[in-house]
Amino acid sequence: MTTAEFPFPPTSPDKAIEQMRRIRDDRPMTQVQYAHGGKVWAIHRHGAIRQMLEDRRFVRKPFATGEMEVPYPVQFPDFLKTTMQFADPPEHTRLRRLVAKAFTLRRVELLRGRTRAFAEDLLDAMERKGPPADLVQDYTLQVPIQVLSELLGVPAADRAKFTTWSQVMLSTNGLSEQELAEHGAALYTYLVELIAARRAEPADDLLSALAAAQEADDSLTDDEILPIAMLLLVAGFDNTANFATQGVLALLRNPDQLQVLLADIDGAAAKLPDEILRHGGFAVGRDVEGSAGLVPFVATEDVEIDGQLVRAGECVMADISTANHDEHVFEQPERFDITRSPNPHLTLSHGLHHCLGAPLARMEMQVIISSLFRRLPTLKLAGEEGYATDFLTGGLNRLPVTW
Template sequence: MTTAEPRNYPFSHPERLDTEPLFATLRAEEPLTRVRLPYGEPGWLATRYEDVKVVLGDPRFSRAASLEHDEPRMRPQPSQPGGILSMDPPDHSRLRRLVTKAFTVRRIEQLRPRVQEIADGLVDAMLAKGAPADLVEDFALPVPVTVICELLGVPYEDRVDFRYWSDAFLSTTRFTPEQVGECTLKMRAYLEGLIAQRRETPRDDLLSGLVAARDQDDRLSEDELVMLAMALLVAGHETTASQIPNFVYTLLTHPDQLELLRADLSLVPRAVEELMRYVPLGIGAGIARYALEDVELGGVTVRAGEAVLPALASANRDESVFTEPDRLDLLRQEGTHIGFGYGVHHCLGAPLARMELQVALDTLLRRLPGLRFAGTEDGVEWKEGLSTRGPERMLLTWDA
């Protein structure tokens, strides 16, 4: 298969949590294919697992170079300088080191009792109110929002504002470019105000630590400080808030796997890994990397200055790595998913997300016997116009 003109990407409108059907054909016949996203210049789409790992992990592919190009993207706004996702080492390493200690596996395990307390409190409220409950508003959002607020040092009572700003930050079509710009300015002003407060009265939170790194050690600029706080606030809640209902939806629509998990909750950590592999979170591909020199990849030569987009959802269904990749198998042992990315930009908050997802699934299945849709799966309302997939509203019921 060869492509003379770039294909428009995404190839089709994503339905619920379905994976793009063309990925399997491309992996077999055209693992690197030219695509054009809604915005920016054309680029290559990498669909095979090993090729995606090269794009994510090989220093010959650069994120910082995207600032010099009209990068292929799903949203009108290009990446902004100063953001950690638009940096290469050593600048990326410098910023990442400032927050790594807050997200070590050991530190996150110390937070597990607090996350369990939050989850149990939310289920208590659901039980007191009675079924049905909206999993999104009553559980999936409050868990990671509360955790990131406490960790970063952001008032929980401001969650409505920063959730709205986060949606704008992740918007593809839900918000106009003008609205996105306005929300970005409001989020910046909000965080600048919190930073000013921490300068006056430091606390035992991550934001105070970043302010100290800025003021005492001069390890990041003021703009980098604000941008890093924005990234932590948005990424620290949005992905997990989407994946909790995504995972529950997937289990409810795979009753054999759900019963397997209900019968043995010790499988929850393994289930989280398989669900991370199986569930496609984004509607597009990963953010573009630019070749710094000619690179042989997927049977073609990517020229210096060309963009490559890693299709993580396709890589996680690669037949050469995963047996029966389109089957959800909570007992799967082979292969390592790249749902959290790979290389220097591997998700900093992966240990936190894993722990939150483990606590969420365990708590819901343990405390809400017979958890099921209040109606049918067709009654789930899905997000539209955002770069992340997931239910907007998902009513559930359970056995009394």
């Protein structure tokens, strides 16, 4: 079977929808061979992905230990391989249980007011400067890094250098290996010292809560807290900014949905994040794998999924874009519909690896987009969007707008 059609580079949203439907109807999965030689089963159907994510016979630890290489050309930073994303039960279960004690919905909701304040300050600056503006650099990228700094307890005086280090850690080129190592070491040292300071003098932030998280005689060590903080840089900073930007772009390209939002900003904003996450990269005619598809799994024994045999030792990944447009699950999946309910998309994964930061991502998107359109209801595009080619998480890095 040829694999040239997957992963597909759609030239338009219409072609992407047709291509995804044809692949999904033809087979539950495709074995993809990349140019460097790695092979992976890409699972296309919503139900088949859920089945795989619920099956304990699929694991990730071999990638963390170096026993296996990631089968497609994505270079993960070493710190990511020590996070929950690469762990399996019982280690994963223990870490997730302890982190969940600190990363609560209450803590996220307490951040909502500060998030709104960050958004309003940035919008004030945009209005003072006047149109046109780059929404990414002036707004959607800035809010999440401020929220993340607040969440972790990074002092205001350190936030400029913390932002620089964070962006460098996500960069895939443009700096020498020595420069990357220096910035990485600086961020590592800073977080180590900050964690130690929070153990000595706890504050009302996530690092303090992680340091205090305990169950029976079990607690998180500093060596375990550090990669959790580093993972937040990837999942809670650039990814959130990218999806918020995609949401704005989708609204501006779908005027009927923008009118639904403007008619009831607070009410519509409640459901908006999940439709952005479902529609995701497709909304801008791009193919993205989504967070559940970023890290593959390995079958520990022969497993049949939706009639397809996956043999022990073979790798599988979730084709999130295609599954999120499965017509057996989503009515009119090609339509960007901010009132869609229910919306069981898989962008934040499912089962054991469902994103713990989902409430934070939803809250930030709600605030970023509702604050923007409440302040600038006449917002419109002022040029072509741009996409990052030098960031681990990819996505939009330029969105010219006016009002």
